Amino acid sequence: MSRTRVRANKPDWFLIILFVAITLFGWLNVYSTSRGEDESFNLSLTTLYGKQLLWLGISVVAGFGLLLFDGKFFPAFAYLIYAMSLVLLVAVLFVGTEVYGSKSWFVISDALRFQPSEFAKYATALALAKFMGNKEFSFSGQLGENILGIIPRQALGVLLLYAVPGVLILLENDTGSTIAFAALALAFYREGMHGGFFLAAVLAAILFFLSIVVPVVVLIGILAAIGGLSATYFFYTRQHKVGIFVIFLTSLFAAYVTTTDYIFHQVLKPHQQARVNVLLGLEKDLRGAGYNVNQSKIAIGSGGLTGKGFLEGTQTKYRFVPKQTTDFIFSAVGEEWGFLGASLLIFLYSALLIKIVLNAERQRTRFSRVYGYCVFSILFAHFALNIGMALGLAPTIGIPLPLFSYGGSSLFSFTVMLFTFIKLDAERSEILG
């Protein structure tokens, strides 16, 4: 197909408005949570909100700067950017600074520090888009290029691109970054990975939590009953293959359930075990592992319908909620802006996410679509885990609320990530796949 200019590049102003709304609302909350009670307003780099405003400015400049780029830049440099991010990920393991037990930060100065894993998410999204952007790409390997006759070669390529930075981030010992990165896989479903994998992952997670509450023997019994009954049904209806698959799957889950105990006690660290126990209500250590979540729930719950008002949140102002400028910033929204403000924020994020999905679908290049879904996946994971944690629905994992929490490098990389998509979307009619 020839390249034809159909109409002028117009960025999606709806996405940009959502971006502005979320970041400004975020900055107000960073201001509220970080200012000292008796301090006067001080927009300098000595205050967190001052730094955050500077970073917001830098991010907006960078974001709109990206709109001036040629859209072809991104697929062209995708692998190079990816390679650079790998170098940074390796480097941080050696020269990085340990923060909260994770060796995941480059600290250049007090005001300038960044996490290469933030960059890696962006880089990997580009690389995956580039790799899967090939029109011929398929997870099931219809081209017959199977390695050892089982694994499709192209799927293996995706796995490598995904797993190498993934393992490097895992080595940083930062659960939040690892899970946020891992979420990129959500995009694979759209590109043809079988939905069963995701169902299996969800099921595995549910079984993991269940196995902590319910004795393993009982769980295996239930699995055997369900598996046995459905297999009987399939054999009876002469769907032998399905029946055998069901039996295979059931045994796999049964075997998995016997290992969860090991995973829980040996792989998870004591503080993580405690957080899981708190989530499941098995432990109510309100001074220890349960403190953060309990305080977050108190702050949110005390907000009521309309909230206590901007700068009036007592739980926020008096530092009852830990990490309230970053991981638990949603608690400040709940307390000061109430149910209305918190719901509005959830609505803004949902609108952003849905709009990204809709825009991704209207792309003419597979590259742009895959990239769009990658952006969606990462934003979704942050949104789900961060707010889920603040509401006591997900275990406590250090993960920021994107475009909202305090943190310059996080804000910057999410902005770049989003505006790259806005740029690709703007040029969708120009670049034809």
Place this chain on the structure above:
Amino acid sequence: MNDSEYKKYVYIGVVVGLALIFVLRLIQLQLLDPDYKHFAQSQAIRRVIQYPARGGIVDRYGIPLVTNEDFYDLMVVPALAKPLDTAEFCRLTDIDKAEFIAKFAQIDSLIKKKKLGSRQPFTFIKEMTKESVAPLEEKMYKFEGYYLQPRILRRYPLKIAPHVLGYIAEADTALTRRDSYYKPGDYVGISGIEKAYEEVLRGRKGVKHAFVDVHNNLKGSYMNGAYDTSAVPGQDLAISLDAELQAYGERLMRNKRGAIVALEPATGEILALISSPSYDPNLLVGRGIRKYYPLLARDSLKPLYNRAIMDGYPPGSTFKLLHALIAQQMGVLSPSTVYPCGGGFSIGSHVVKCHPHGGPTDLRQAIQISCNSYFCRVFTNIITNTKEAEKHYTIWRKYITAFGIGEKMSDTDIPHLKAGLVPRPEYYDRYHGKGRWKAFTIISLGIGQGELKANVLHLANMAAAIANRGWWITPHLVKKIGRKPVEALSLFRRHETGIDTAYFRPVVEGMERVILAGTGRIARIDSISLCGKTGTAQNPHGEDHSIFVCFAPKENPKIALAVFIENAGFGATWAAPIASLMVEFYLKRRISRPHLEERMLNANLLFAK
């Protein structure tokens, strides 16, 4: 490619589903469950109790008896405590290194057991005085995480009158449960004036609502103090004690077991109330209570026991004064009635012995020499040996109690005052059978022995009633509450004894003779017309108790008092001289008989049998 477009609905569906879950959760937390609001309030708003300063206590002339003194507790916030120069720290705080290490071990174990938050202040050293804290104060900047917490404790500058003043201590759980005003750790008056005037002295706590942050640091006030109440300071109290007289009496009573009560007859004000052995009230302050209270409580001499108001003793011969008055009032005795002594009063084979003295006596002489036979007859005349005995006894008893004896004096402000005992007729009915007892059966009452029990305050009050020739005002301690004089409050009742004034004359003259030429000659003071009566209470357990009641001057008496010394023998030997020294000191502020004074001061009667 478009065959997979339906999948966008899966993604959108997941987003919408999750948003719904979040909103439902928000509805649950923010709109349905009110608990979180309470939690937030209770942890961010602290009720800060404002403790009012407890009122001070001064004597009748304004001399401070109880003051408040600043103390300091050295506090440490474990999480903020930095390593320090242990040697210097120990030198400044006057603790040794082992103690220092032990304290930190204690803090660690408390934190481990979660009984102490690492940001919760812990009292490292309690109650350092202003002087001892001064060198430390200069160096406090070196000890990060430590600070000095000012506190107020009671001080007793004169170290006198512990039994009168009482002491304050932390409220026990029984009290905090009974009275919601008191919270654990609050101080409350436990005995004496501190107990009797607790509500006046303590004032009223105020409460401030303030925000606190997560580290329990106070932040701004809540609602600009709309719900705050300010503390009402406790009122100062002036009590009727004469501090110098009290101190002098305590010196005289040193190394003796017993008590002195001195009253101002016209007002019922207690001028001195001494119980010996005594103790320094400064011992029972703050942490001293835990340390010294058990020691004092275990002491075989019972220094905590207030002998002036709690013990009942047989009043002995001092009671003869009342018999003389009652008998005249009942018309069975005239001052000129003369009875022979005969060395004792015989009832069958039983003889109430009398000491050797010359010839038959009239009433004045009988008081002067304390003739037992005379008063056995007087008592017999009152009660009679007829079927009417019980009726007469009841009348006699009414007069006795009209002098306050056997009464708790419910309107007095002395806590724990015991009533003593003047038996009711039923008491004797039980022993001897109804109608089967008469004067002779209970003849020992005639000389103030037998079942009778009165305490020293009762005897002093009896002396005051005689000094007033027929009436008395409930003995009490308070003189001024805040700035209000007590007379204006009319808190204390005037009691009439029911004895006509005329009948007091021969009795008072008899008492004067006691001093001038009778059993109490040792108490004579040349410049003061002292009227007194000796008493010797028989004691089945050992040596007799020495008793003396008196008042002075004879006309317009200014002081009435009773002295009681356990196991000291005749009333004349110890109680009378001590009483006369007290009277002289009160009226003249100087002692004209240094030898007598010296002998009394130096006497050690603690271990007399």
